[in-house]
Amino acid sequence: xxxxxxxxxxFGQEPLxxxxxxxxxxxxxxxxxxxxxxxxxxxAIGGQPDYTYLWYDHTNQTYFNNSTxxxxxxxxxxxxxxxxxxxxxxxTIHLDSLAPEAQFSVFSNQLISNEDVLIGESPANVEFTNxxxxxxxxxxxxxxxxxxxxxxxxxxxxxxxxxxxxNKVFSTIHQEGEHEVCLMYETINQCRDTTCKLIxxxxxxxxxxxxxxxxxxxxxxxxxxxxxTKESLLLFVFNTQGSLVLEIESSPGLNTIDFYQASxxxxxxxVDPVTGEVIESFQFHF
Numbered sequence: 001x002x003x004x005x006x007x008x009x010x011f012g013q014e015p016l017x018x019x020x021x022x023x024x025x026x027x028x029x030x031x032x033x034x035x036x037x038x039x040x041x042x043x044a045i046g047g048q049p050d051y052t053y054l055w056y057d058h059t060n061q062t063y064f065n066n067s068t069x070x071x072x073x074x075x076x077x078x079x080x081x082x083x084x085x086x087x088x089x090x091x092t093i094h095l096d097s098l099a100p101e102a103q104f105s106v107f108s109n110q111l112i113s114n115e116d117v118l119i120g121e122s123p124a125n126v127e128f129t130n131x132x133x134x135x136x137x138x139x140x141x142x143x144x145x146x147x148x149x150x151x152x153x154x155x156x157x158x159x160x161x162x163x164x165x166x167n168k169v170f171s172t173i174h175q176e177g178e179h180e181v182c183l184m185y186e187t188i189n190q191c192r193d194t195t196c197k198l199i200x201x202x203x204x205x206x207x208x209x210x211x212x213x214x215x216x217x218x219x220x221x222x223x224x225x226x227x228x229t230k231e232s233l234l235l236f237v238f239n240t241q242g243s244l245v246l247e248i249e250s251s252p253g254l255n256t257i258d259f260y261q262a263s264x265x266x267x268x269x270x271v272d273p274v275t276g277e278v279i280e281s282f283q284f285h286f
Contacts, residue, residue, distance in 0.1 A: 016047030016087050025098035026074045028191040036189075038072040038095045040079070047083035054080045058092075102148075102185035102195045105129045111199065112267055113242030118199045121283075122176055126199070128152075128169045132185050149184040157184070176201050202281075223286070225255045233279065234271040239264065249273070261286060 020043035026036030044051045055064040058076040069077075074097040080090035107127045111120035130148060148166035149157045153173070160166035166183075173179055182196040227233055227250045235257075237246035245261055250270070266286055270279045 013048060013085075014046040016081065016083050016089050017045060018081070018089065018091065019043045019045040021079075021091065021093065023077075023093060023095045025096045026072060027187060027189055028097055028099050029073065030190045034189045035071050036073040036097065037070065038074065038097075039068065039070045040072060040077045040093060040095060041068040042079045042081065042091075043067060044081045044083070044089070047087050048085040050084055052082040054082075056080075100185050100187050100191050100193045101133065102183045102193045103131045103133070104183045104195065104197075105131055106181070106197060106199075109240050111242070112238050112240065118197065118242075120199070120201060122201045123172050123174045124199070124201060126171050126173060128171070128181060128183075130163060130166045130168070130183060132163065132183070134163045146188055147186045149186075151180075151182045151184075153179040153181070173199060173201055221258060221260055223257045223259045225250050225257060227252050227255060232273065234273045236269040236271065238267045238269070240267070259286065 020041065022041060024039040026038030029036055040055060042053060042055075044053075051067075053065065053067040055066065055069050056062075056078040057064070057072070058078065059073070072095055074095050076092055076094050078090060078092040080088055082088045105128070106118060107129070108118070108120060108124055110124040111118040111126065113119075128150070132148070134146065146163070148160045148163065150160070150166065150169050151157045152169070152171050153175075158169075177200070179199045179201065180196050181199060182194055184192060184194040186192045225235055230252050232252065233250045235246070235248050235250045235255075236244060237259075239245055239261075245266070246257070246259065248255075248257060263286060265283060267281065267283050269281045271277065272279060
């Protein structure tokens with residue numbers, strides 16, 4: 001914010017000054033005639049009440065006689081405040097523009113997070129939640145509406161005319177492979193933003209009884225990992241929310257590992273420390 005203040009005051013008074021000064025960002029626009037609906041506001045204290053406010057729009061060279069002015073586009077705006085003695089202060093602020101940003105979260109008991117990819121076995125029951133900061137403008141004079149569109153895998157885009165309608169979307173993904181899930185947000189000024197997440201569905205996890213490197217629960221706070229190779233391996237254990245809860249080197253043979261976690265399902269991944277190759281993944285209950 002650019003701040004330039006000029007002050008002229010009388011004697012024997014608290015100086016005239018700004019108590020509040022700021023703005024609410026303007027929305028992006030695709031056409032010159034569209035309104036960004038930005039807001040600038042100011043409030044004075046000190047001097048001799050009452051106060052008179054005069055805002056100036058540097059772009060359109062127009063004046064407004066209010067402490068708060070709305071329906072504005074990005075740009076520089078100056079305000080001059082007078083008290084009843086004729087003393088004054090003034091300043092200039094820059095009203096920024098706010099671009100839309102589509103955002104959503106993913107929840108599933110069958111998926112774990114691996115960097116930017118969600119991985120799980122088929123079938124995966126998934127809940128997608130729209131967490132976009134809506135730019136809806138509630139006004140009887142505005143007839144346009146924002147819209148949201150979901151796209152899950154190869155399915156066509158689905159249209160929703162409000163945030164409430166698009167808030168939660170459910171899907172069960174059966175087919176193995178990569179599935180891209182996208183959310184598109186379009187504001188009333190036809191500004192758009194799209195965000196996507198990748199879901200990878202794999203073959204069902206190997207059970208612990210079938211695993212070559214068998215994972216066995218030996219006590220309430222320990223695991224026993226059988227490394228049936230001649231080399232040391234890396235063992236990673238994730239909870240069903242995708243958080244890493246254990247990372248340890250597993251030596252050849254039988255490994256007893258302290259494991260202070262709640263009773264639940266966990267997913268293990270065994271990795272070659274030299275090549276980074278995932279030797280196997282399996283699920284176990286602790």
